[in-house]
Amino acid sequence: MPSASLLQNPRILLTSQTPFHRNLRHHIHTPNALPLQAPLSVTTSPPKSSILEIQKSILSQTQKASDIASEYLARIRQMEPRIQSFLHVAEEEKVMREAEKVDMKVERGEEIGPLAGVLVGVKDNICTKDMPSTAGSKILEGYRPAFDATAVRKMKKLGAIIVGKTNLDEFGMGSTTEGSGFHGTANPWDLSRVPGGSSGGSAAAVSARQCVVSLGSDTGGSVRQPASFCGVVGIKPTYGRVSRFGLMAYASSLDVIGCMGSSVIDAAILLNAISGHDKLDSTSSKHEIVDYASDIISKDFTNSSNPLKGLRVGMIKETLGEGVDAAVTSSIQASALHLEALGCVVTEVSLPSFSLGLPAYYVLASSESSSNLSRYDSVRYGNQIAADEITALYGDSRANGFGSEVKMRILMGTYALSAGYYDAYYKRAQRVRTLIKKSFKDALDSNDILISPAAPSAAYRIGEKTNDALAMYAGDISTVNVNLAGLPALVVPCGFVEGGTSGLPVGLQMIGAAFDEAKLLKVGHVFEQTLQNCKFVPPLLSESYGSDSTQ
């Protein structure tokens, strides 16, 4: 193992005198910035792919799909009162029936799909025809779509079982899941903290092993930041890689469906299942589909001494400065060292327009959302407040149906698009977006991947950011730029910082060139499999099930 115990002792390594290490020095300020050791056990094995394990068990008939399903259902029953990852859980009978079908197929010797018997949580802003889909908004309470989202349809076709609809900030607008119109979700690592957002339910459910993998959506970091907060893997694919058909639009030019899992391979298999052009979404790409999983499954990278030899990694300078927790910075720097040990050439890169990303993002996302949410007028579907005339019907229904964050963004967006302000806000933000795209392109011309923290801190305390929208928005600094550029990014748990009873997980964000998901997943997989003494299973789960029952 090239990098054993790196994370435990980054300071020791910093004494070695490579140029990169010199560059790193000034980032380390305080002793308490040291990443904490994962407390669960002294020796841990790297995470295995749950999907592959399930497939293996079912096919070899060592475990039945129905047994696996009931195990997960039991965990949902047990955990849900404390975590509340879901807005809707599928009827147990239905889930069991689906699982039994898989078992029958195996018994009859029929072929089963790569996701057969895999229980998937689906973010509630993604349409499912046999379950309510509300996007976490009161205005859609009880709404059942007439169709499955393309991503859902594709997963089902490969055998996936939808186990429930996960909680989120209303319409994806938020970073804590506290903005859900129904209830919050707790972080399985520390129930007094948020799981992040907006795909907080999807991240918490995977983290607490209430489902095997989950779908989230990422407009400005909504898959990556909760993945980081909950210690799971999350991938935001290139814009257009996955069809948006059936994803309730927040900001159409930024939205993308992403995957979460407890290992990189799981995320890769799920991404494989949902990628591709869709004639129902004109913005979905016809770019060639790569098999994201096979390559990394078939090769054993751990045997090589430097499996990532020659890979050029750029560490984004602007994501490690002011406003970023020192402990997070250390984790990222330690991760950089780990990558170096794996053979990567790590240098610091600067994206000068980076800081402009946040305001540009909030202008563009709010503008598009103000338009996208116009359809929720309660005329054809959704909660309607009876009124004597049409403007009151609109006004009352929307006032009652939308939460305050959504209203604020509609107001901001409407303002930004108004005559006389359009040029100063929307148009200017578009110009910033062009700049950001270009600076990413330049950085990725000279680097294979870029790295940064997924968020400037570990999970917030519940209520910590609810009264300070700007502070919450600032937390999105390292993720929103990637959406503006439309690039793929993978978040892999990389360390812990102080907090909770046993430390809080932190994620490393890896950003790739457009449609270069395969490279990200490969690097992420090697990184994950070579990381020592970090077990990203929340203590809650260890208490209930013992440390090794749920890998």
Next chain:
Amino acid sequence: MTLVCFRGVKANTFGLFPAHLFRGKTGALFCTLTHSGAKNKIRSESLQTQTASSLNKVNPAQTRKESRRTTHGFEAVIGIETHVQLSTTTKAFCNCPYSYGSLPNTTICPVCMGHPGTLPVLNSKIVEFAVKLGLALNCKLFMSSKFDRKQYFYPDLPKGYQISQFDIPIATGGYVDLDIPLEFGGGHRKFGITRVHMEEDAGKSIHSENQSYSQVDLNRAGVPLLEIVSEPDMRTGVEAAEYAAEMQRLVRYMGISNGNMQEGSMRCDVNISVRPVGQSEFGTKVEIKNMNSFNAMNRAVDFEISRQVNLHNQGQGNQIVQETRLWDDGSQKTITMRKKEGLSDYRYFPEPDLPEVVITEEYVNGLRASLPEIPELKRRRFEQMGLNMQDVLFLTNDINVANFFDSTVEKGGDIKQTANWIMSDIAAYLKSSQLLITEMKLTSEELAVLISSIKSGVISGKIGKEILFELMSKGGSVKSMIKEKDLVQITDPSAIEALVNKVINNNPKQLEQYRGGKTKLQGYFAGQAMKESKGKANPILLNKLLLEKLNAKP
């Protein structure tokens, strides 16, 4: 004049036009404006003003004796926005079909109902139709255009925005040529086209009579439209109506819309302002909607012009406000629908769900090559063939009629004769049997044969007329019909002489009267002789011989 009347009566009965075109009392004109009242009004007005030519900014060189372009020292400035519903098999952004008159909310899907998570997918046929019309209107095409969202709340607008084109429409800066019918003074016009853009239609709101509830029908939501915006180049109701008529002809020629105004497949919003002659700024603009025929357009525009001019003359010019007025066919007036309170802000921004619309030179050239000859070019060509403007306008009004004419001439039909047959007997037949010219059994080949058979004297014109009806209703060939029924014209003088002798001998009493001075009876004898020949006798020869016999010394 007799010819005009003849054609007016016959031609207006042509079964090729929507019934609403013929609602006027007498149908004085065949092609567009059928209201005789309107015609008379304009004629009398045109007598009063002969000095309008100096005001014509479109083509100052033109003579302007036709209709008046100024009223009491004021001139009107008219611009028209035309919405044309495209006759694609499916809607603009989903696969729903659309057919007018379907039961409410039966041709809808989650996409055109604006359900969460749905996305628009552009029907490429719309781009094709837009490019075709852009080319036909001599526009400059944007090789890369985009869609935008036009945002407003209304129950029949499911998404809360209309997908339209804002700052980069598919076509801009064109013009349209047209010829004003002689009845309205005639003359050629060229009106500017500002732009053509693609957009989707909204649904329909149906309000209950007591206003206690409203219903929404989304069948029409998402149906593709082209909006054609004209320059403010028109000055009179006739010009406005003729502009609209030319748009209808164009979209029908291109096969991109049925252009039906009654069903709302073509809707014109007319913007009218008046200003003192010589003033360059525009006056306050009033928008008029709800005109479902060209005739109504003509009258609505003229009404609105005189309303505005009267207000000016009464010193109440400030009462002309920016507003939308409806044409009320019942009272023949425009009435206020809504006053515009400030400028509405539609907050346009680029539609993020649709990629840019990129077209290539190759694509455009392909479409250009497939375009039918536009009405203007047809008119000029028919004119050069020697037809007068009346005939030209009649024949070019419908592309199928024009094609039938062209085809007949191509197969040897005499130009003038072909025009006459089509405009008289064929038009009358189509009207009475409610058929389109493409639906009757007569082919252009047979019409050409029929015409040359008459010209060469094989059959008489009378026989020709008789077999024409059979050809139209049952089909068949002229030659076999002539043979089968033994219809060849008798041109042998001795045979005709025998016929004449027989008739004279059989009518001694009439002969006596004739010779006694009642020469009118010649017609009687001619009729009897023709009857005897079963209509086959050459009429000229027959009359010549008959006269000789009648006037011969007993």
